[in-house]
Amino acid sequence: MPNREKADVLQGTLDLMILQTLATLGPLHGYAVAERLEQISKGALQLNMGTLYPGLLRLEQRGSIRAEWSRTENNRRARYYNITPAGRRRLETEKAEWTRMASIMHALLEEAR
Amino acid sequence: MNGRLREYRVRLLATFRSRSAESEEELRFHLEMAEQEALRRGAPVREARLRVGGLSQASDALGDQRTIAWLGDLLHDLRHSARLLAKSPVFATAAVLSLALGIGANTAIFSVVNAVLLRPLAYKDSDRLVTILRRSDFPVAPANYLDWREQSHSFAGMGAAEWWQPNLIGMDQPEHLFGLRLTESLLPLLGIEPLIGRWFVPGEDEAGSEHEVILSYGLWQRRFHGDRRVLGTAMALDGEPYTIVGVMPREFKFAPFWATRAELWAPLAFGTRIHDRAANSLRIFARLAPGVTMTQARAEMATITARLDQEYPGTNRDVAVTELKEKVVGNIELPLLALMVAVGLVLLIACANVAHMLLARAATRHKEMALRTALGAGRARVVRQFLAESLLLAGTGCAAGFVLALWGTRTLIGFSPPDLPRLNTVTIDLHVALFTLGVTVLTGLGCGLAPALAISAANLAGALKEGERGSSERFNRNRVRGALVASEFALALMLLIGAVLLIRSFGALQSIDPGFDAHNLLSMVVSVASTGEAEPARREIFYRQVIDRIRTLPGVRAASGINHLPLGGDLWGLPFTIKGHPKPLPGALPAAVYRVAMPGYFEAMRLPLLRGRDIQTSDDMHAPGVVVINEQAAQRYWPGEDPIGKRIAFGPDWFTIIGIVKGAKQGIWVADIDPEVYLAALQNRSFLGEQKFPGSSYITLVVRTAGDPAAMAAAVQNAVRSFDRNLPISDVVTMDEVIARQNAQPRFEMLVLGIFAGIALLLAAVGIYGVMNYSVSRRTHEIGIRMSLGADRGSVLRMVAGQAILLALGGSVAGLAGSLVLSSAMKGLLYGVRPFDPLTFAAVTAALCLVALVSSSVPARRATKIDPLIALRAE
Numbered sequence: 001m002p003n004r005e006k007a008d009v010l011q012g013t014l015d016l017m018i019l020q021t022l023a024t025l026g027p028l029h030g031y032a033v034a035e036r037l038e039q040i041s042k043g044a045l046q047l048n049m050g051t052l053y054p055g056l057l058r059l060e061q062r063g064s065i066r067a068e069w070s071r072t073e074n075n076r077r078a079r080y081y082n083i084t085p086a087g088r089r090r091l092e093t094e095k096a097e098w099t100r101m102a103s104i105m106h107a108l109l110e111e112a113r
Numbered sequence: 114m115n116g117r118l119r120e121y122r123v124r125l126l127a128t129f130r131s132r133s134a135e136s137e138e139e140l141r142f143h144l145e146m147a148e149q150e151a152l153r154r155g156a157p158v159r160e161a162r163l164r165v166g167g168l169s170q171a172s173d174a175l176g177d178q179r180t181i182a183w184l185g186d187l188l189h190d191l192r193h194s195a196r197l198l199a200k201s202p203v204f205a206t207a208a209v210l211s212l213a214l215g216i217g218a219n220t221a222i223f224s225v226v227n228a229v230l231l232r233p234l235a236y237k238d239s240d241r242l243v244t245i246l247r248r249s250d251f252p253v254a255p256a257n258y259l260d261w262r263e264q265s266h267s268f269a270g271m272g273a274a275e276w277w278q279p280n281l282i283g284m285d286q287p288e289h290l291f292g293l294r295l296t297e298s299l300l301p302l303l304g305i306e307p308l309i310g311r312w313f314v315p316g317e318d319e320a321g322s323e324h325e326v327i328l329s330y331g332l333w334q335r336r337f338h339g340d341r342r343v344l345g346t347a348m349a350l351d352g353e354p355y356t357i358v359g360v361m362p363r364e365f366k367f368a369p370f371w372a373t374r375a376e377l378w379a380p381l382a383f384g385t386r387i388h389d390r391a392a393n394s395l396r397i398f399a400r401l402a403p404g405v406t407m408t409q410a411r412a413e414m415a416t417i418t419a420r421l422d423q424e425y426p427g428t429n430r431d432v433a434v435t436e437l438k439e440k441v442v443g444n445i446e447l448p449l450l451a452l453m454v455a456v457g458l459v460l461l462i463a464c465a466n467v468a469h470m471l472l473a474r475a476a477t478r479h480k481e482m483a484l485r486t487a488l489g490a491g492r493a494r495v496v497r498q499f500l501a502e503s504l505l506l507a508g509t510g511c512a513a514g515f516v517l518a519l520w521g522t523r524t525l526i527g528f529s530p531p532d533l534p535r536l537n538t539v540t541i542d543l544h545v546a547l548f549t550l551g552v553t554v555l556t557g558l559g560c561g562l563a564p565a566l567a568i569s570a571a572n573l574a575g576a577l578k579e580g581e582r583g584s585s586e587r588f589n590r591n592r593v594r595g596a597l598v599a600s601e602f603a604l605a606l607m608l609l610i611g612a613v614l615l616i617r618s619f620g621a622l623q624s625i626d627p628g629f630d631a632h633n634l635l636s637m638v639v640s641v642a643s644t645g646e647a648e649p650a651r652r653e654i655f656y657r658q659v660i661d662r663i664r665t666l667p668g669v670r671a672a673s674g675i676n677h678l679p680l681g682g683d684l685w686g687l688p689f690t691i692k693g694h695p696k697p698l699p700g701a702l703p704a705a706v707y708r709v710a711m712p713g714y715f716e717a718m719r720l721p722l723l724r725g726r727d728i729q730t731s732d733d734m735h736a737p738g739v740v741v742i743n744e745q746a747a748q749r750y751w752p753g754e755d756p757i758g759k760r761i762a763f764g765p766d767w768f769t770i771i772g773i774v775k776g777a778k779q780g781i782w783v784a785d786i787d788p789e790v791y792l793a794a795l796q797n798r799s800f801l802g803e804q805k806f807p808g809s810s811y812i813t814l815v816v817r818t819a820g821d822p823a824a825m826a827a828a829v830q831n832a833v834r835s836f837d838r839n840l841p842i843s844d845v846v847t848m849d850e851v852i853a854r855q856n857a858q859p860r861f862e863m864l865v866l867g868i869f870a871g872i873a874l875l876l877a878a879v880g881i882y883g884v885m886n887y888s889v890s891r892r893t894h895e896i897g898i899r900m901s902l903g904a905d906r907g908s909v910l911r912m913v914a915g916q917a918i919l920l921a922l923g924g925s926v927a928g929l930a931g932s933l934v935l936s937s938a939m940k941g942l943l944y945g946v947r948p949f950d951p952l953t954f955a956a957v958t959a960a961l962c963l964v965a966l967v968s969s970s971v972p973a974r975r976a977t978k979i980d981p982l983i984a985l986r987a988e
Binding site: 029030031034046048049050051052053054057058061062063064069076077078079086090 | 116117119120123124135136138139140142143144146147164165166167168170171173174175177178179
C-alpha cells in the first residue's frame with residue numbers, strides 16, 4: 001500500500017532525481033542510479049526496474065539524456081547514461097520550479113500550524 | 114513541449130521497428146548487480162529480486178514506453194491478417210479487385226464532381242457573381258443593360274459581354290479567332306489581375322477608342338511565343354490595328370459558359386446602339402453588392418424590368434438573375450449526381466460481396482476463433498482482428514483503386530462531351546484524397562463489421578465442443594449471407610434499370626430525323642472580313658466561284674453555302690411583319706429562324722422542297738426579294754392558307770414566299786423545329802457586305818460528298834485557298850460530328866452508367882455464385898441423405914436453383930422499389946422514354962433472374978453429382 005503512494009510521488013519527481021544524479025556524478029548505469037538514489041534517501045527510495053528503466057527511456061526519448069554501451073570496472077558490458085546539454089537546461093528550470101513550489105508549500109504548511 | 118513531441122516521434126518510429134534484445138540485457142545486468150549486492154551482504158538472493166521487481170513486468174513496462182502500444186497492436190493484427198490472406202490468394206485477389214473497382218470508380222467520379230460542382234469558379238469571391246439574362250438563357254439588348262446598370266443598387270458592379278470573331282491577319286498564318294467584346298466594367302468585376310499589362314480603363318469602351326485588346330495566355334503563347342514585349346504593340350484584327358494592353362493568367366477563362374472558347378477580349382463600345390432595345394446580343398454579368406442577398410437582387414431587378422416593360426412593351430420580360438456557378442454547372446449537375454449515386458451503388462455491391470466472402474471464411478476459421486476466445490481473447494479482440502483483415506483488404510483495394518482512378522479519370526475526360534464545363538480542372542487534390550480515405554475506412558468497417566459481429570456473437574465455446582458444423586449460428590449466418598446477396602441484386606437491378614433507360618433514351622435520340630441527310634456532309638466556315646474578297650462587288654463573285662469550283666472536285670456530289678450551319682453554327686431569330694395581317698404589338702411580332710442561303714442549298718443538304726420553287730442564281734440584286742419558309746412557318750403563320758406568293762418584310766425589305774421546305778433541326782437536336790425563313794444570299798445586302806452588319810462577313814460552305822466527307826476536307830480547303838491563300842478557314846467539320854457533339858453528353862452518361870451497371874452485374878453474379886457454391890458444399894451431407902432417401906437429380910437441381918431464384922426475386926422486389934425512386938430522379942436525363950418504362954423494368958428483372966440461375970447452375974450441377982455414400986461419410 002505505501003508502495004503505491006510512493007510510486008505516485010515518484011512519477012513527477014523521478015525525472016528530476018535522475019537528471020540531478022547524472023549531473024552530479026557523471027555517466028552511470030541504471031543500477032548505479034538506483035543505488036545512488038537509495039543511498040541518498042537512506043533506503044527510503046527503492047526503485048524497481050519497471051519504474052526506473054521506462055523513466056530512463058522516456059528521458060532518452062525526450063533528448064535529456066543519452067545512453068551508450070560501455071564497460072564497468074569489472075569489465076562487464078553495461079549501458080551508461082549521460083546528461084545532455086538539453087537535459088542540463090531542463091534540470092535547471094525544473095529545479096527552480098521545484099524550489100519555488102517547495103517554498104510555497106513550506107510557507108503554507110508553516111502558516112497552517 | 115518540444116521534448117514531449119520528440120518523445121512521440123521516437124516512439125512512433127520504434128513502433129515500426131522490431132525490438133532489440135538490448136533492453137533485455139540491461140535488465141538482466143541490473144538483476145545480477147542486485148543479486149551480487151545481496152550476496153555481498155549475505156542476504157538471500159530472493160530478497161534482491163523482490164527489491165528490484167520482476168524481469169518480465171519491467172520488460173513489459175519498458176516496451177510500453179518504447180513504442181505506441183495501440184498502434185503496435187494494430188500493426189500486429191495487420192501483419193497477422195496479411196499472412197492469413199497470403200495463404201488464400203484467390204480470395205484475397207477477388208476481394209481486393211472488387212474493392213478496387215468500387216473505390217476506384219468512386220474516386221474517379223468524385224474527382225470530377227469535386228472539380229466541376231464543388232470547387233468555386235476561378236474568379237474572386239465567385240459565389241457573389243451572377244448573370245442577368247432573359248429567360249435565364251437569352252441575351253439582352255444594349256439599352257436595357259444600360260438602364261439596369263443605371264437604376265439598380267443591388268450590384269457592386271455590372272458588365273456586358275458580346276460575341277466577337279475577328280480575323281487575325283498580317284501575320285504568317287491568317288486565323289479566325291474567338292473572342293469577346295467586354296464593357297470596361299467587366300474584368301474588374303471578376304477580380305482576376307492580368308499576368309502582365311492591365312485591364313481596360315474607363316473610356317476605352319467608348320466608340321472610337323475601343324482598339325485595345327487583352328490576350329489569353331494560350332493565344333499569347335501560340336501566336337507570340339510568350340514574348341513580354343508584345344505589350345503596347347499592335348495586332349491587326351479585321352484589318353484594324355489593336356494595341357495589346359494585357360495578357361491574362363494561364364488559368365483565366367471567360368466566359369465560363371456560352372463563349373467558352375474566347376481567347377481575346379476587346380472593349381465593347383455601343384456607339385449608336387445605346388438606344389437599341391431590339392438587337393439582343395449581350396450577356397450580362399454582375400457582382401452582388403456587399404450584404405445584398407440573391408432574393409433582394411431578384412426583387413429589385415423584377416421591379417426595374419416591370420417598369421421598363423411598361424415603358425417599352427415586350428422588351429423586358431422574363432429577366433432572370435442567376436448565380437453564375439449555377440449557370441455554368443446547372444446542366445451537368447444531375448448527370449454527375451446520377452453517376453455519383455451509381456458508383457456508390459457499385460461500391461455497396463462490392464462491400465456486400467466482400468462481406469459474405471469474409472463470412473464464408475469466418476466459418477472455416479470458427480475453430481481458430483473459438484480457441485482464441487478460450488485462451489482469453491475478449492470479444493473486442495476478435496472483432497478487432499476481423500476489422501484489421503477487412504481494413505487491410507480495403508486499404509489494398511484503395512491503393513489499387515487509386516491507380517484505377519488515375520487511369521479512369523483520364524479515360525473519362527477522354528470520352529466526355531467537349532463542352533462539359535471545367536473538366537480541365539479535374540485533379541486528385543486534398544479533397545479527393547480525403548474522400549477516398551474516408552470511403553476506404555468506411556468500406557473496411559462496412560464489410561468487416563457484419564462478419565465480425567456475426568462470428569463473435571455466436572456461441573464459440575459451444576462450437577468448440579460441437580465440431581465444425583455449429584447449428585443455430587450457422588443458420589443465422591446463412592440468413593445474413595442471403596440478405597447480403599439479395600441486396601446486391603437489388604442494387605444491381607437499380608443500376609441496370611438506370612443504364613437501360615439511358616440506352617433506350619440514347620436510341621431514341623439517335624433515331625431523331627434532322628430533316629436533311631446528315632451523312633456524307635462536310636462543312637467549313639470561310640471568313641472574308643478584311644481580306645481581298647470582303648468588298649461587296651468581289652464577295653458575290655467569290656462566293657459563287659468558290660462553290661462552283663468545289664462542285665467540280667471529284668468526289669463532290671453537290672455544294673452550296675449558308676450563313677449559319679444548322680445544329681453547329683450560330684442561330685439568329687428575327688421578327689418580321691406579314692402583309693395583310695393586322696399589325697401586332699412590338700414584342701409580339703412573328704419571328705423565325707433567319708438563314709441566308711446560296712442557290713442549291715436545299716439540294717446539297719437533301720432537304721426536301723415540299724412546294725414551290727428553290728432559290729436560284731437569278732434571284733439576285735436585280736430580281737424581286739424572295740424567301741423559302743419551312744413547313745412549321747407555313748403552319749404557324751398561314752394556317753389553312755397557301756403561303757406561296759404571300760409577302761413578308763424584315764425591316765423595310767419585302768419578300769415573296771416562293772417555296773416551302775421540310776423542317777430541319779435548328780439549334781438543339783432534341784428541340785422542336787421553329788418557324789424558319791431562308792433568304793436568297795445573292796440579293797442580301799448584309800450577307801454580301803453592302804451593309805455593315807456584325808457577324809455577316811463569312812459563309813458556311815456545305816459539301817455533299819460521295820464517300821467519307823472528312824477525307825474531302827483537305828481538297829475543299831485547297832480549292833478555297835486557290836482563290837486567296839490569306840482566307841481564314843475554321844470549323845471544318847462533318848455533319849455527323851456536329852450531331853455527335855450535340856449528343857455527346859447523353860452518350861457519355863449512357864456509356865459510363867452502362868459500364869458501372871456491367872460491373873455491378875458481374876459483382877452480383879460472382880456474389881450469388883459464391884453463396885450457392887458455399888451453400889452446396891456445406892449441405893453435401895444433407896443432400897447425400899436426401900439422395901439416399903430417393904431424391905432424384907432433378908429435385909436436387911430444383912432445390913439449389915430455387916434457392917438462388919428466391920434470393921434474386923427477394924432482391925428484385927427491393928430493387929424495383931429503389932428503382933422507382935432512382936428513375937424518377939433521372940427524369941431530366943431521359944428523352945423519348947418514360948422513367949417507369951414497364952418494358953425496361955420487366956426485362957431487366959427477368960434478365961437478372963436469369964443471371965442468378967446461370968450463376969447457380971455450376972454449384973447446382975455439382976450438387977447433383979454428389980455421391981450419397983461419400984457424402985454420408987463426409988462428417
